[in-house]
Amino acid sequence: MQPNPQFLLELVSMQMPFGKYKGVLLCNLPVSYLEWFQRKGFPDGKLGMLLQTMYEIKLNGLEDLLKPLKK
Numbered sequence: 001m002q003p004n005p006q007f008l009l010e011l012v013s014m015q016m017p018f019g020k021y022k023g024v025l026l027c028n029l030p031v032s033y034l035e036w037f038q039r040k041g042f043p044d045g046k047l048g049m050l051l052q053t054m055y056e057i058k059l060n061g062l063e064d065l066l067k068p069l070k071k
Contacts, residue, residue: 008065034054
């Protein structure tokens with residue numbers, strides 16, 4: 001399966017819509033917050049998929065993949 005570039009762009013442009021980190025770009029959420037979602041369950045729908053993807057990116061040290069997209 002090919003990664004969807006639009007999906008990755010959303011990680012660097014979409015803000016967290018609620019909670020402690022409301023207004024923070026998804027790519028800038030701290031790992032501890034993503035780990036909390038991993039334990040408690042990610043939200044349903046697209047936001048949950050984006051958060052889960054961001055968790056995997058940070059967990060595997062792949063944040064450099066997003067650097068070109070942040071520009």
